[in-house]
Amino acid sequence: MKRILLVVAYDGTNYCGWQVQKNGETIEGVLNRELSALFGEEIQVIGASRTDSGVHALGNVAVFDTKSRMPGEKISYALNSRIPEDIRIQRSVEVDADFHPRKCACTKHYEYRILNREFELPCERLNTYFYRRPLDVERMRAACPYFLGEHDFKSFCSIHTQAETTVRTIYGLEVRQEGDLIRIQVSGNGFLYNMVRIIAGTLIQIGSGIREPEVVPDIIKSRDRQAAGPTAPAKGLTLLGMDFGK
Amino acid sequence: MKRILLVVAYDGTNYCGWQVQKNGETIEGVLNRELSALFGEEIQVIGASRTDSGVHALGNVAVFDTKSRMPGEKISYALNSRIPEDIRIQRSVEVDADFHPRKCACTKHYEYRILNREFELPCERLNTYFYRRPLDVERMRAACPYFLGEHDFKSFCSIHTQAETTVRTIYGLEVRQEGDLIRIQVSGNGFLYNMVRIIAGTLIQIGSGIREPEVVPDIIKSRDRQAAGPTAPAKGLTLLGMDFGK
Numbered sequence: 001m002k003r004i005l006l007v008v009a010y011d012g013t014n015y016c017g018w019q020v021q022k023n024g025e026t027i028e029g030v031l032n033r034e035l036s037a038l039f040g041e042e043i044q045v046i047g048a049s050r051t052d053s054g055v056h057a058l059g060n061v062a063v064f065d066t067k068s069r070m071p072g073e074k075i076s077y078a079l080n081s082r083i084p085e086d087i088r089i090q091r092s093v094e095v096d097a098d099f100h101p102r103k104c105a106c107t108k109h110y111e112y113r114i115l116n117r118e119f120e121l122p123c124e125r126l127n128t129y130f131y132r133r134p135l136d137v138e139r140m141r142a143a144c145p146y147f148l149g150e151h152d153f154k155s156f157c158s159i160h161t162q163a164e165t166t167v168r169t170i171y172g173l174e175v176r177q178e179g180d181l182i183r184i185q186v187s188g189n190g191f192l193y194n195m196v197r198i199i200a201g202t203l204i205q206i207g208s209g210i211r212e213p214e215v216v217p218d219i220i221k222s223r224d225r226q227a228a229g230p231t232a233p234a235k236g237l238t239l240l241g242m243d244f245g246k
Numbered sequence: 247m248k249r250i251l252l253v254v255a256y257d258g259t260n261y262c263g264w265q266v267q268k269n270g271e272t273i274e275g276v277l278n279r280e281l282s283a284l285f286g287e288e289i290q291v292i293g294a295s296r297t298d299s300g301v302h303a304l305g306n307v308a309v310f311d312t313k314s315r316m317p318g319e320k321i322s323y324a325l326n327s328r329i330p331e332d333i334r335i336q337r338s339v340e341v342d343a344d345f346h347p348r349k350c351a352c353t354k355h356y357e358y359r360i361l362n363r364e365f366e367l368p369c370e371r372l373n374t375y376f377y378r379r380p381l382d383v384e385r386m387r388a389a390c391p392y393f394l395g396e397h398d399f400k401s402f403c404s405i406h407t408q409a410e411t412t413v414r415t416i417y418g419l420e421v422r423q424e425g426d427l428i429r430i431q432v433s434g435n436g437f438l439y440n441m442v443r444i445i446a447g448t449l450i451q452i453g454s455g456i457r458e459p460e461v462v463p464d465i466i467k468s469r470d471r472q473a474a475g476p477t478a479p480a481k482g483l484t485l486l487g488m489d490f491g492k
Contacts, residue, residue, distance in 0.1 A: 009368055010368050058367070086345050086368045119336050121304070122332045123255050123373050238369070
């Protein structure tokens with residue numbers, strides 16, 4: 001028996017998120033089914049991030065155990081030849097048998113993409129949030145430092161959470177502009193349910209002039225979901241990757 | 247009666263190209279149908295570039311005549327509210343009644359996108375050509391100057407062409423690299439059937455070491471489609487835009 005780690009990229013458009021659902025196809029569901037068929041044994045992956053319906057990934061992580069003798073680094077090729085083209089394994093490697101991607105320290109990196117222009121661009125529609133009203137990126141940047149460090153982010157968590165604690169640490173939060181594309185890049189030791197999308201929704205309010213950058217500390221202090229901005233749409237969000245062992 | 251110019255962006259993935267076909271939806275077909283319904287008169291657009299099935303556009307151009315009194319610049323909004331989200335009008339403006347987008351001098355700008363890495367990226371799969379074997383961008387760049395200027399590009403034209411002459415002028419051809427994305431950007435006074443895709447296919451052969459950059463003048467001289475490289479897949483190609491009145 002050995003434990004294999006997969007780095008998984010996907011276009012989340014046509015999936016009901018990562019986690020297996022009764023109704024609808026999921027990334028986890030596809031991986032369980034195709035790995036089981038590939039190795040002829042029942043395989044269940046453990047995912048690092050249970051991304052929501054419509055959210056994309058460049059580098060989500062999953063592990064599974066197998067009796068197969070296939071070398072770890074060959075599994076990516078064998079699996080990619082079986083799964084749909086909107087999921088692609090980027091790497092496969094054998095890891096320690098006790099490695100658990102949700103039970104070890106890790107840094108997660110997310111990006112939220114906003115297309116800020118007069119008219120939508122069809123080729124960008126599936127992985128950006130189209131926002132017509134002009135956004136002032138300097139205002140959004142002025143709000144970023146308030147998020148950094150360890151805080152109770154209860155205001156930035158959907159009420160459906162099962163998390164034991166709502167304290168998280170954000171290591172970095174940057175707003176980059178490339179023409180009419182605005183990228184919000186954030187990294188932290190973990191994120192609450194919808195947290196990145198609520199941060200994005202709040203930064204969009206600030207960038208559009210509805211609220212001031214200086215309001216962020218009060219939003220955090222309130223520990224009240226109603227104090228923060230709306231949850232920005234799933235399709236703008238991509239899980240870029242994660243580093244373990246930090 | 248007035249003539250309206252539209253700048254049209256589309257994701258070509260789900261269309262049988264620009265030009266109306268008996269079987270299958272086309273960009274032109276959607277525009278004719280929805281403009282006719284919008285204005286209550288039969289409307290037929292004239293497109294500047296009849297892009298192939300699967301080819302994308304940021305700025306294709308079409309004109310049509312209408313009796314409507316709707317101001318030209320409002321038509322983009324009215325039409326966008328009717329058409330599918332994979333087509334978006336970027337601009338609408340009244341032009342001279344004798345302006346014909348295929349009968350006046352113009353410069354067209356195309357981009358061919360290659361994703362050159364070990365594994366495919368799902369979110370890029372619809373508008374890049376995935377090519378695993380490493381490409382040497384410096385070799386591709388070395389081939390570019392041979393294409394510049396006025397030449398008979400018969401070797402870079404699919405045999406199905408209806409063009410009267412195969413002489414065209416290329417004003418610019420550049421290969422840009424951004425990480426594992428390679429962008430071939432070309433502008434000219436017109437392009438033969440599949441010409442950009444055959445140039446891309448030839449540059450890919452050169453970049454992968456199969457052929458030398460210095461072979462390009464001989465390919466051009468031969469006036470033989472067999473001498474050039476393969477036609478690269480449609481999904482990597484985007485019509486960026488065009489300038490009239492040059």
